[in-house]
Amino acid sequence: MSSSTSSYIDYPTFTSPTFSPTAYANSLVLSTNNPxxxxxxxxxxxxxxxxxVQEVDTHIDxxxxxxxxxxxxxxxxxxxxxxxxLESVEEQVRSLEESYKRLEREVVERHDAAEQVRVAAERMxxxxxxxxxVQRAVxxxxxxxxQMEEVGREGPVRVEGARGMVPAANTLLGLRGLFAANGKGEEGEGLERVKVxxxxRAEVVSPAETGLMQRAQQVVREFSMSSLLASGQGQQGGQTFAQTEDTKMRTTRALQTLYLLSPTKASTTVETFEPTLLISALQSYxxxxxxxxxxxxxxxLATLPTLERTLLEISARCQNIVALETLLDTVKPPPHPLLLSSDPRDxxxxxxxxxxxxxxxxxDTSSLPSYFWRSMAGQLSSRVQEILNRGGVSARTLRTNRDRVREAIRECVDRGSRLPASSLSNGKKADQKVGNWEREAAVMVQSVVGPLQR
Structure with missing residues (x-):
């Protein structure tokens, strides 16, 4: 702006970016007054x-x-x-609206229809x-x-019934795996909501599992291979080859059944699996x-006339344990369909x-006969001490016949440490002794004779 137009107005001050009305008013007051x-x-x-202001307004006008x-x-x-x-933008907007309507017709509506078809197909x-x-479960x-009808047979077809135990256990595992399938897309998904x-499960599977488990445990409880009691004083006589094979087969099937029916988790592998039912049944035996x-x-020991018969019974029980140990050593775990394979590098x-x-x-033992004799010896000393503490004829008779009792117990351990049947020995000779029977005999003798020498 030229200075000839209005030289008395300070335009640079008013147009400055740093112009402050308060500062300008203050300067005017100070320039026209004494503070x-x-x-x-x-x-x-x-x-x-x-x-x-009037001058600026006039100049603007x-x-x-x-x-x-x-x-x-x-x-x-x-x-x-x-x-x-605006006209160009409106034209573009109209074109965009037409494109969207065409897209909606060709894509959105078809997508909605396709989505309905997809949902229907997924539900089907x-x-x-x-x-x-459901068909598989039924x-x-x-x-x-x-299979349970076959397992429940008794009498002359007990062998056929025992053969059906493992297939029945595998069928139960198949049902167990089917019922446990909770993952999306798996065959058993949603089965728990089907009434049939x-x-x-309530009327067939659960009773069958309980019955099969009890039957297998019963077979293990009834396991017996020794013929000492049937043949008399230590003369091995008794079981035929067919009876021996029958007992072996039934016990093997029962052990495999308990192995298969033992509870598992989803993450259990073959190597980490612990057959609790099998171990429990054997430990109970x-x-x-x-x-x-x-x-x-x-x-x-309190009535010595019965000692000979009692020791014969104990020898028979230990022979059964020896036979059981030999059988367990030959029975291999069957394939388990619910167990995962672990990392081979583990x-x-x-x-x-x-x-x-x-x-x-x-x-936590090296052999079952050793566990049997040592467990019994560990509790026998206190029983002998009770007899001695009560005194009377029983205590005096026991002390008097100390040597006879010693020899009878050694003979009992000797008999009990023999394999009762050649068919269980895997090529070993019948009547062969297993383990360090003399050491176990010494432990048993000391548990009885030891308190008598005090």
Missing amino acids: TDTPLDLSTPLSRVLFD TLTTKHALPIIQHTQSRSQASARV LRTLRLGRG QLGRQLEG VGTL LQTALTSSLAALSRA TTANDDSNFLTPLLRHL
Whole structure:
């Protein structure tokens, strides 16, 4: 702006980016007044400001009037340009709307229809898979019923019944795996919501599993290979080859059944699997033999005339344990369909190639006869001490016949450490002794004779 137009107005001050109205007003007041005057005269600076404003307004009016036509033309050109831009944008918007409608017709509507078809197909597939699962469960249930009828046979066809135990256990494992399938897309998904499957589990599967488990445990409890009691004083006589094979086969099937029916988890592998039902049944067998032998021997030591017969019974029980150990050493674990295969590089996995290894590991012993004799010896000393503490004829008779009792116990351990049947010995000779029987005899003798020498 030229200085000839209005040289008395300080345009640079008003147009400066750092212009402050308060600072400018303060400078006007100070330039027209003495700061010490009371009161201050504000009329002069106010008039100056009003005059400047009026002058600026007049100057704007003059410039607007002088350049009206260029301003109107510029405004008109801006308006026309805006109209052209708006028209172009509206045309693009209409094109975009048409494209969206076409996309909606060709994609969105078809996608909605396809989504309905997909949902219907997925539900049909789930229904089909559920129907197959129910069919599979019912089929296995019928198969299990037939197998349990075969297992329940008694009398001359007990062997055939025992042969059906392992297949029945595998069928139960198939049902167990089917019922445990909770993953999406698996055959057993949603089976728990089907009423017929619930009835099948309650009325067929659970009773069959309980009955099969009890039958296998009964076979293990009834295991007996010794013929000492049947043949008299130590003369091995008794069982025929067919009877021996029958006992071996039934016991083997029962052991395999208990192995298969032992509970598992989803993450259990072959190497980490612990056959709890099998170990429990075998431990119960050993505990029964141990408890019966200990009670009988305690009574016999108090009444010596019955000692010979009692020791014969104990020898027979130990021979059965020797036979059981030999059988367990030959029976290998059957394939388990619910167990996972672990990493072959895992060197910490269990290597149980037979049923004897996990039992010995659980009992923390090197052999079952040694466990039997040492467990009984550990509890026998207190029983002998009770007899001595009661005194009377029993205590005096026991002390008097100390040497006879010693020899009878050694002979008992000697008889009990022999294999009762050649068919169980894997090529060993019948009547062959197993283990360090003299060491076990010394332990047993000391548990009885030791308190008598005090």
